[in-house]
Amino acid sequence: MTNIRVLIADDQVMVRQGFTVLLDAEPGIEVVGQAVDGADAVAKTAELRPDVVLMDIRMPGLGGIEATRRLTEPPSAAVRVLILTTFDLDEYVYEALRAGASGFLLKDASAAELAHAVRVVATGDALLAPAVTRRLITEFARLTRTPRTPLKDRVGGLTDRETEVLSLIAQGLSNAEIAERLVVAEQTVKTHVGRILTKLSLRDRTQAAVFAYETGLIRPTGR
Structure with missing residues (x-):
């Protein structure tokens, strides 16, 4: 290895x-x-x-x-x-x-x-220290305030399930936690995450979380 x-x-x-x-x-x-x-x-x-x-x-x-x-x-x-x-x-x-x-x-x-x-x-499998990272990104989103319209348009290319998964990623949930929340296999979640990153041209889950806040998919005060 x-x-x-x-x-x-x-x-x-x-x-x-x-x-x-x-x-x-x-x-x-x-x-x-x-x-x-x-x-x-x-x-x-x-x-x-x-x-x-x-x-x-x-x-x-x-x-x-x-x-x-x-x-x-x-x-x-x-x-x-x-x-x-x-x-x-x-x-x-x-x-x-x-x-x-x-x-x-x-x-x-x-x-x-x-x-x-x-x-x-x-x-790139999970957010670092989800509880703290969630707090950081929430504060980050509060500072940015105005969603970026071009970015928001890109969310339209996601399926409803992919949008839901992206929302949960932004809340700091791991693949296992998302799988439990949606009652699906963890491998299914991994597949969704891979497609989300590909469709949005993002590098990893942290960028996906920031993207979700910047586009207004997740509100600064939301969980």
């Missing part, structure tokens, strides 16, 4: 070294490089081809948000970005999700939480 290749981007050397030690001790995960800022992260990603970039959100020069946007914007981009932040309600996290990040992680996370987050982001 191929290891998940990770690049760590943070302007603090102790953070980079600490996360490297923690992740290298985990089976199936390999730290392939470190970057000192956003520009370095973009360059190292092109050179090293990591599967996941742990990206500090605040760095001198090119910050984590713009670096995330540059890494995830190309249609061919395969890398997933996991944002590192000190506060779980950091206002910049909303912009990072919008820029294409697949999730976020607090810098004081345990080794187990760090490894789990990397694995989840690498597969």
Whole structure:
């Protein structure tokens, strides 16, 4: 089984070294490089081809948000970005999700939480910390306020069941939870999720959740 290749981007050397030690001790995960800022992260990603970039959100020069946007914007981009932040309600996290990040992680996370987050982001199978991510995206949606009409038009291409699944994804439910809610097999949910991402040209579940809020499919105060 191929290891998940990770690049760590943070302007603090102790953070980079600490996360490297923690992740290298985990089976199936390999730290392939470190970057000192956003520009370095973009360059190292092109050179090293990591599967996941742990990206500090605040760095001198090119910050984590713009670096995330540059890494995830190309249609061919395969890398997933996991944002590192000190506060779980950091206002910049909303912009990072919008820029294409697949999730976020607090810098004081345990080794187990760090490894789990990397694995989840690498597969794109579930939202990170659903309860917290749900709160973040809800607040993100409150800040955006006005649904984007062109995006809203794209929802029309989904079937009623796919729209329902998208709504549940936006509420932070996992595939298993969605399957239980809809009384269907989990594999059926996975099929729906795959079709949703393909039809909407989205990279993963986190982008799908943000899309649902931006289009007004889910209201900021709704669950």
